[in-house]
Amino acid sequence: MNLEIKNPSTLSELSALIAEKKPILLTGAKTGTVIPYDKLSEILSDRDGDLRCVSTQNLPAQIRLCTESSTSSSADVEVEGSVSWADLRQFLRSKGLDLKVSPTEELAQVCAGAATSCTGELSFAYGAFRDQVVEIDFIDSAGRLHTLRSSENLRNFSVLEAIDTDLWDKYDRDYSDFKQFKNAPFPRYEKSTDLMIGSEGQFGAITRVRLKTRPMKKSIFLGLSLGSSWLNDMSAHREVFYKLQELRGEVLSVELIDTHSLQHTDFFCKDEDLLLLEVLEESFEKIYEYFLSQLENIAPNQIFELNEGQQRHLRAAVPRWIQEEISRHHVVKVGTDTQFRAENFDRAVELYRKLANNHDIPIALFGHFGDLHLHFNFLVKNETQKTYAEKLLESFYSDVALLKGSPFTEHGIGLLKQKYLDIFYGQTQKKFLSELKKCLDPENIFFPLGHFSKENP
Ligand SMILES: Cc1cc2nc3c(=O)[nH]c(=O)nc-3n(C[C@H](O)[C@H](O)[C@H](O)COP(=O)(O)OP(=O)(O)OC[C@H]3O[C@@H](n4cnc5c(N)ncnc54)[C@H](O)[C@@H]3O)c2cc1C
Known part of the structure; x- marks a missing residue:
């Protein structure tokens, strides 16, 4: 496949490129982990045709309060x-406001964030990205600009009127089992704005997003050393996990960095897992009384304060290091983005231990612990290790399906996760997504290698 790079610098240039009807891969800051951008030409070398990589990085940036x-x-x-x-x-902080979502990689783009349903750390307090979206504009494959509003029902969107109601009802029924997740194994399609959230560049180009904000409030940033690695003892992890569920809203985020991950940070103590908490300063007394002072498995000297910069630095260090390692060894990412139901805490730990044992591939576990949404990564160095790790992941995903967990909770499916889709998608999901694609992009221009383009079963 021939790759051609395009950098439109205005929305009309972007529209004109789309109107040429050549296959397009839209890109933002390219921090997405499921499309190996630096190896794209190699990976697609055995495919015919052309693909335009259309970067939105040069589009004029505008931010305004409504x-x-x-x-x-x-x-x-x-x-x-x-x-x-x-x-x-x-921008928001300069106006006394703040975000209700907080992706760890802050260099990523907001419009691309809508395309990947990027939620990050604050979902512990405020819910998923889709809960914060009020409006989205996008350009479809005919070059038309649409405005979607969260106050409107997606079924009333005229472009989708050809979709069979029974099929949509069936899709919604299957989805209802997964309502509690940040993102289910397959997207929600209820509100108008849902259409583009998590669409991964397959329905059109997102050009504007309107989001809710919150008043800026002071936070306190805490570190909790957990006394052991999750591979050996989970007593402290389990206690903290369940006690914190009562404090959602006052505790804003609960992030885990395990001992394996800590080796690649500049943190001073690397031999026990670390939890990073962001809590509202106004709620600190309550958090101290009902949580910190009540912990049976964590002593006061295992709890310490950091500043915001230190916490942000630590949280971003691990996924950034993993991306660098992948690039250095010229391999692709082999890792998970799975959320489990809170009641399956112990089963989830068992499954992560199964992934970690009986091989010598380095691993790292980190992520959004409060939501039981973690990233387990194999740091593979060659193709043999990659093949082995992918086999382990396939078996892990089968167990995730049995537990009705959510396998692609934030980072999307891209190119790298497509091989696991059959474990989670039945005929209903495949047919429905393919019907949506046909309504919005009948000529299959947008990310034609994406999973929405697969033929009906
Ligand atoms: C260190 C690190 C930490 C991360 N932490 C998080 C996290 O906490 N939560 C999380 O969800 N993700 C996280 N990610 C993944 C990544 O940052 C997100 O997926 C992010 O939304 C990608 O934004 P981007 O601008 O880099 O988009 P890209 O990687 O350039 O694109 C991502 C996808 O969106 C599509 N796309 C891009 N722009 C548009 C557009 N304008 N219209 C339509 N489609 C478009 C692309 O085709 C592609 O499919 C992390 C990644 C790294 C490296």
């Missing part, structure tokens, strides 16, 4: 073009 709500303490904010999460956070 005037009709800017007097309130939690105005909506609109983002257009190439705006990163770091830019948006800085």
Whole structure:
């Protein structure tokens, strides 16, 4: 496949490129972990045809508070073009506001965040990305601009009127089993805005996103050393996990960095797992009384304060290091992005231990512990290790399916996770997604290698 790079610098240039009807892979900051951007030409070398990699990084960036709500303490904010999460956070803070989502990689783009349903750490307090979206604009394959509103029902979107109602009902029934997850194994399609959230560039180009905000409040950042690695003893981890569920909203985020991951940070204590908590300063007394002072498995000297910069630095260090390792060894990422139900805490740990044992491939476990949404990574160094690790993952995903967990909770499916789809998608999901694709992109222009383009079963 021939790859051609395009960098439109205005929305009309982007529309004109789309109107040429050549296959397009949209890209933002390229921090996505399921498309190996640096190996794309190699991976696609045995395929025919052309693919345009259309970067949105040069589109003019605009951020504005929505005037009709800017007097309130939690105005909506609109983002257009190439705006990163770091830019948006800085802008909001200058207005006394803050984000309700917090992807660990803040260099990623907000519009791309809608395309990947990027939620990150604050979901422990505020829910998933889709809960914060008010409006989305996108350009479809005919070059038309659409505005989707969360107040509207997706079934009323005229472009989708050809979709069979019974099929949609069946899809919704299957989805209802997974409502509690940040993102289910397959996307939700209820509100209008759902259409583009998690679409991974397969339905069109997202050009504007309107998000809810919150009043800026002071946070305290805590570290809890857990006394052991999850491979040996989970008593402290389990106690903290269940006790914190009662404090959602006052505790904003609960992130795990395990001992394996800590080796690749500059943190001073690397031989016990670490939890990083962000808590509202105004709730600290309550958190101290009902949580910190009550812990049976964690002594006071295992609890310490960090500043915001230190915590952000630590949280981003591990996934960034993993991306660098992958690049250095010229392999692709072999890891999970799975969320389990809270009641399956012990089963989840068993499955991670099964993944970790009986081989000598280095591993790392980290992520959004409070939501039982973790990233287990194999640091493979060659093709033999990759094949072995992928086999282990296949068996892991079969167990995840039995437990009705969610396998692709944030990072999406891209190219790398497609091989696991059959474990989670039945005829209903495949047919429905393929019908959506036909309505929105009948000529299969947007990310034609994506999973929505697969033929009906
Ligand atoms: C260190 C690190 C930490 C991370 N932490 C998190 C995390 O906490 N939570 C999380 O969810 N993810 C996380 N990720 C993954 C990644 O950052 C997110 O998926 C992010 O949303 C990707 O944004 P991007 O701008 O890099 O998009 P890209 O990687 O460039 O694109 C991602 C996908 O979106 C599509 N796309 C891009 N722009 C558009 C557009 N304008 N319209 C339509 N489709 C588009 C692309 O085709 C592609 O399928 C992390 C990654 C790293 C490296």
